Amino acid sequence: IVVLSNSFSGKGLAPRVAVKLKAGLADGAVELPKIDGGKFEIKKTAFSGKAFAITELTSPNKIIALNPNAFGVKENPTDAVIENFAADIKQSDLGTVIKDIVRATDKVSLPDAELVVSAGRGLKGPENWGMIEELAGLLGAATACSKPVSDADWRPHSEHVGQTGIAISPNLYIAIGISGAIQHLAGVSSSKVIVVINKDPEAPFFKVADYGIVGDAFEVVPKLIEALKAHKG
Ligand SMILES: Cc1cc2nc3c(=O)[nH]c(=O)nc-3n(C[C@H](O)[C@H](O)[C@H](O)COP(=O)(O)OP(=O)(O)OC[C@H]3O[C@@H](n4cnc5c(N)ncnc54)[C@H](O)[C@@H]3O)c2cc1C
Known part of the structure; x- marks a missing residue:
């Protein structure tokens, strides 16, 4: 097995x-x-x-x-002894050759991200994603979006999550201005903690949220950014 x-x-x-x-x-x-x-x-x-x-x-x-997050963290106390180990490995022992080194960008990759900040059509237009990227940057999170947002080319298709996009299970999924359609939820509902920010208290996303903020994203997100900056000092 x-x-x-x-x-x-x-x-x-x-x-x-x-x-x-x-x-x-x-x-x-x-x-x-x-x-x-x-x-x-x-x-x-x-x-x-x-x-x-x-x-x-x-x-x-x-x-x-x-699936990621199928299990919680379980402590397993043990009396293991840490020993120094000097491995004697020569280049000829390795079955791989480094042909090229591609520099990683400082952006977190979405499929394996632990934290994701995602936004939808409630953001009104691509020019408003600055605050989403800033929030994600402060949290060390990846950015994602709903399907209509990537269909309209506001964001790249690689960020589209849901039934027809990427399915993710981060520890924290923050959904901003996303209604919570069933096709969107199909790709994100196994996230450990879901935070929803939406100005409509009837938005379906609130039904699956662990925490919800009913409010205008253009007021709530800048306040979150301010609070995070203050917290980080
Ligand atoms: C076959 C099929 C497959 C699909 N696959 C996917 C998929 O994989 N992923 C996906 O996302 N969708 C998918 N969809 C589309 C899906 O049905 C929804 O249409 C889509 O998810 C809606 O995107 P949205 O929530 O960004 O936009 P909207 O439904 O327009 O919702 C915008 C939300 O923003 C809120 N809002 C507006 N202004 C503000 C503000 N200032 N502050 C805070 N909140 C605000 C509104 O109250 C609303 O809830 C699929 C549809 C079909 C038919």
Whole structure:
């Protein structure tokens, strides 16, 4: 049994490993398997995260790709002793050669981001994304957007989250001026903590929010930025 993370890279890796090992694959798993007699059952997300499916893996080799945040942090006290280890590795021992080094930008990559600041049509136009980027920069978060925003070329398509975009499960998802349509929620509802900022108290997003602020984004976001700057000193 191989357990992988169902992260951006895990989603690419798991099916390839499954083919190589002739293994059954359960991706998007939300629990570790129930093994009952000869049965090996696993709970996983289905229909873009709107439902769960119980899948049985019958092959001898099995791959489980676990969704990020499917498990909370568990402390496991141990008396492990730390020892110094001097590895004697020569260049010739390595099976890879560095051909090129691409400098990372200071932008956080969306698929694996722990914190995401996302905005929708409520922002009115691309010229208003300065405050979204500033908020994301202060938090060390990636930026995301709803589909109509990327369709209108206000933001790049790589930021579009939801059923037809990227599915993400960050620790914190801040949704600003996004209504919370079911297709949007399909890609973000497994986020650990959801904060919604919307001027309409009836916006559907509030139903799945852990924290909600009913207010105008153009007033709330600058105040958040100010408070974060004060907090950081
Ligand atoms: C087949 C299909 C697939 C789709 N896939 C996706 C997908 O993957 N991802 C996705 O996002 N959508 C997807 N959609 C579109 C989806 O149905 C919604 O139309 C879309 O998510 C709405 O985007 P929005 O919330 O940014 O805009 P709107 O629905 O226009 O909502 C804007 C929100 O901003 C609020 N607002 C306005 N002004 C302010 C302000 N000043 N301050 C604070 N709040 C304000 C409003 O109250 C409103 O709730 C899909 C649709 C279909 C049919």
